[in-house]
Amino acid sequence: MFNKDIITAFEQKETPFFYYDLDLLQATLKSAQGAANAFDFHIHYAMKANFNERVLTVIQQTGIGADCVSGNEVLKAIEIGFAPKDIVFAGVGKADKEILNALDHNISAFNVESVQELSVIADLAKASGKIAKVALRINPNVDAQTHKYITTGLDENKFGIKTWELSACLDVIKENKSIELIGIHFHVGSQIVDMNVFKSLCVKVNEFNSWFDERGYRLKILNVGGGLGVNYNEPDKESIVDFRKYFEIFDHFLERKAGQEVHFELGRALVSQCSSLISKVLYVKNGIKKNFLILDAGMTELMRPALYQAYHKIESLKAIEKKDRSNTSDFTHYDVVGPICESTDCFGKEVELPLSKRGDLIAIRTVGAYGEVMASKYNLRDEIRYVYSDEL
Ligand code: LLP
Numbered sequence: 563m564f565n566k567d568i569i570t571a572f573e574q575k576e577t578p579f580f581y582y583d584l585d586l587l588q589a590t591l592k593s594a595q596g597a598a599n600a601f602d603f604h605i606h607y608a609m610k611a612n613f614n615e616r617v618l619t620v621i622q623q624t625g626i627g628a629d630c631v632s633g634n635e636v637l638k639a640i641e642i643g644f645a646p647k648d649i650v651f652a653g654v655g656k657a658d659k660e661i662l663n664a665l666d667h668n669i670s671a672f673n674v675e676s677v678q679e680l681s682v683i684a685d686l687a688k689a690s691g692k693i694a695k696v697a698l699r700i701n702p703n704v705d706a707q708t709h710k711y712i713t714t715g716l717d718e719n720k721f722g723i724k725t726w727e728l729s730a731c732l733d734v735i736k737e738n739k740s741i742e743l744i745g746i747h748f749h750v751g752s753q754i755v756d757m758n759v760f761k762s763l764c765v766k767v768n769e770f771n772s773w774f775d776e777r778g779y780r781l782k783i784l785n786v787g788g789g790l791g792v793n794y795n796e797p798d799k800e801s802i803v804d805f806r807k808y809f810e811i812f813d814h815f816l817e818r819k820a821g822q823e824v825h826f827e828l829g830r831a832l833v834s835q836c837s838s839l840i841s842k843v844l845y846v847k848n849g850i851k852k853n854f855l856i857l858d859a860g861m862t863e864l865m866r867p868a869l870y871q872a873y874h875k876i877e878s879l880k881a882i883e884k885k886d887r888s889n890t891s892d893f894t895h896y897d898v899v900g901p902i903c904e905s906t907d908c909f910g911k912e913v914e915l916p917l918s919k920r921g922d923l924i925a926i927r928t929v930g931a932y933g934e935v936m937a938s939k940y941n942l943r944d945e946i947r948y949v950y951s952d953e954l
Pocket of ligand 1: 629931
């Protein structure tokens with residue numbers, strides 16, 4: 563991802579910053595769109611993964627839709643240029659003003675997460691003289707085999723409608739002309755790398771699809787959510803996910819009835835690899851048991867390691883030019899940490915890196931998804947800085 567010219571350009575910039583490789587973003591989107599088109603599948607980009615304006619603009623231009631989880635995300639999507647017919651609004655706790663705002667913009671669907679929410683949407687739509695299109699988010703109790711903090715489709719999770727509540731949903735739908743049932747929606751978790759999880763999901767979707775069909779509801783949309791994982795260990799080996807392999811599973815295992823569309827809400831798989839967090843070594847601290855590299859980036863820029871014990875590859879940009887590792891004494895192990903007053907502010911433990919010094923550039927890879935969007939102002943840190951590949 564980094565050549566000598568890029569590294570020289572980085573040296574002139576104030577760190578830390580998020581570097582965006584817009585060519586890689588374009589290539590990833592093209593690959594995802596191409597694979598989806600082959601099966602006549604539709605993608606909505608899960609905006610929560612990254613709502614950087616330049617990233618959103620590139621995505622909007624490809625014709626992919628937007629999956630939003632707050633009223634502000636809906637407004638942002640519209641501001642960027644996504645057509646309301648391509649916007650869906652999900653989220654376990656939609657406030658009245660967010661619902662009204664989305665109704666006002668005639669978005670394509672609300673992904674509804676409870677019987678009570680369904681009634682509230684029906685009432686608000688009626689009061690606004692609108693018909694709200696709804697998809698029911700069902701909790702299918704499928705284990706995503708991922709970190710427990712990013713698992714969403716189990717009975718113990720707060721997300722989705724429990725299967726025994728579906729009849730009550732149909733009662734609300736029958737009673738209210740202000741809502742129209744257009745589909746069912748699922749999302750079982752994130753960073754899923756075991757493709758069997760998606761097979762199990764398909765089996766469940768088929769069961770629910772038939773359940774509705776038997777009751778006289780031919781659903782227009784089967785929305786299977788997102789969750790496709792990426793390669794954090796070797797970002798350069800697999801900079802673009804194998805979208806075809808992923809979509810093939812749904813093509814093979816999902817039983818579409820006549821006229822049904824299949825929708826996906828991918829976030830991470832579209833944007834992860836196009837960004838790295840570039841930081842400088844502030845201090846090198848040699849302890850008795852540990853050596854520390856103290857960076858100028860911290861958990862305030864990238865929260866994932868502190869929050870989920872997530873792994874991100876850490877590279878010294880000095881090492882990119884120094885490929886000869888025959889002299890192992892040039893390398894050592896460091897705990898790579900940030901400057902924030904928290905012990906969890908650590909990007910990686912015992913990371914093997916070339917002997918480093920103050921001022922060396924360090925890249926933390928695969929941060930395009932759930933990176934800058936989860937940044938915080940803790941310790942009154944600077945605003946996030948960005949560098950885009952077309953500016954270098
Ligand atoms: N659809 C729904 C309903 C979701 O809740 C999510 C993510 C997605 C789609 C997109 O999932 P993706 O394709 O990106 O896996 N902050 C965590 C991830 C939280 C995911 C939340 N939901 C992390 O950094 O790993």
